[in-house]
Amino acid sequence: MLAVVRWSAGPRRVAGLMIAALALALFEPRAAFAEPGVPNPPNNLLTDTGEGNVAEADIDFVIKVRLAGLWEIPAGEMAQKRSKSNRIKSIGRDIADQHGSLDSLVLAAAKKLDIELPNKPNKDQQGWLDEMEAAEGEEFDQIYVDRLRAAHGKIFPAIATIRTSTRNDTVRKLAQRTNQFVMTHLTLLESSGIVDFESLPTAPPPNAAPAAANSANPVLKAADAAGGGTPSLSLPVVGILVAVGVGGALLLSRKLMQDPRRRRRSRNRSYGY
Template sequence: MRKSYGIGEARLLRRMRRGRLLLVVAAALTVAAALFVVMRPPGSGVGAPADGDMSRGGMLAGGTEDTRWGRLSASDRTLLVKVRQAGLWEMPAGQQAQQRAASPRVKEVAAMIAEQHARLDEDTRAVAQRLEVILPSEPSQQQKGWLAEMTDRYGNSFDDTFVLRLRAAHGAVFSVIATVRAKTENSEIRAFAERAMKYVNTHMSLLESTGLVSKSALS
């Protein structure tokens, strides 16, 4: 037998149903917003309009965006992404060195590089937040491969691989930083490039101080 409700009970039931419906809608919107952020490519500004959309006076042709610090280019965003990814694999590599390296100097250099990358990573994230650049949360596939390679090595073999991979990677990112520093129109990126360059120079010198840098790492 179907239960009957009074007027007050009926109104309460309607409010409860509306409340559940609102919760479902809110949850769906939250999931959609999260997927939107995750699916956006690295380097996209949070809330930035599409290329050519001048409704905010921001994004210009070619992926360049006006900011209060000057125009922000695709190359400027790439610099932040690459420096971020450098830290995401070199910090774990430095930790691996403490257990796997044979040379005390390699362990010392690895610890210094990992600690300095932690400071540089904090700087990178702060600049990216100001410029509304989305950064990656994991290393590139190539960098993951380097970490996997080191995981299989111990002793002198680890030392050689660690120094080879990190010295070659620093040489590559050095070129990116130098190019962006020479061409950027954004004062935040210009200052960041100068700070990042100091770290990279220091790290290359530290790696070279191990005596294990080969010609292949310099090519």
């Protein structure tokens, strides 16, 4: 937001600020029309009554969320003991604490839906914990970050599938909240600066035909036909706006310079008033 500028600051200065703002729109239109911060989804708008059919995929998802906490909590505790990096210790503490909160959510959901949950990590997860137990210092840091980053990358698309397809409101809310935790953990792990991105699996190639082209939804068809994405101002349009704005600023500056009151003030200042 531009600050309010008093006319006493001088017409040239005002005109200069107007020109600078318009130039910003020309050379970096996204900065001039910046979107606000992206909030977390409002979880309180979702019901959590256990209503709706529970599919096998829903049960599998709830179990996987439980399993994630069973190995990531002890892994985070190890990070605080075996790492020599304050950053890794902090990441481990945050992820372990947050998984404690997420575990409470999944336990409540499982009780409501009568889903039996495991009480110990699976074979693969226990193997990752054994790797960490045998390492220290930088070696531990790399194993910890690599294993957790890979695991979060695998669960992330699964969450999206359940969130958009489940018929059960409790599973839906758990999926949404789990997604928020996983996004946070991905960011924390990547803030370590040691994620081996080259070792991560690559995304599958896109389909030859965009999904929206085959959709019966006219909104999706229209968005696809328009090229998708968010609307933006074209450079010619912004250029015209800048030209008009510059002309207006110069005209304003000229009028103010010709104001007889300003000339009187200038003479007064020349005499020391």
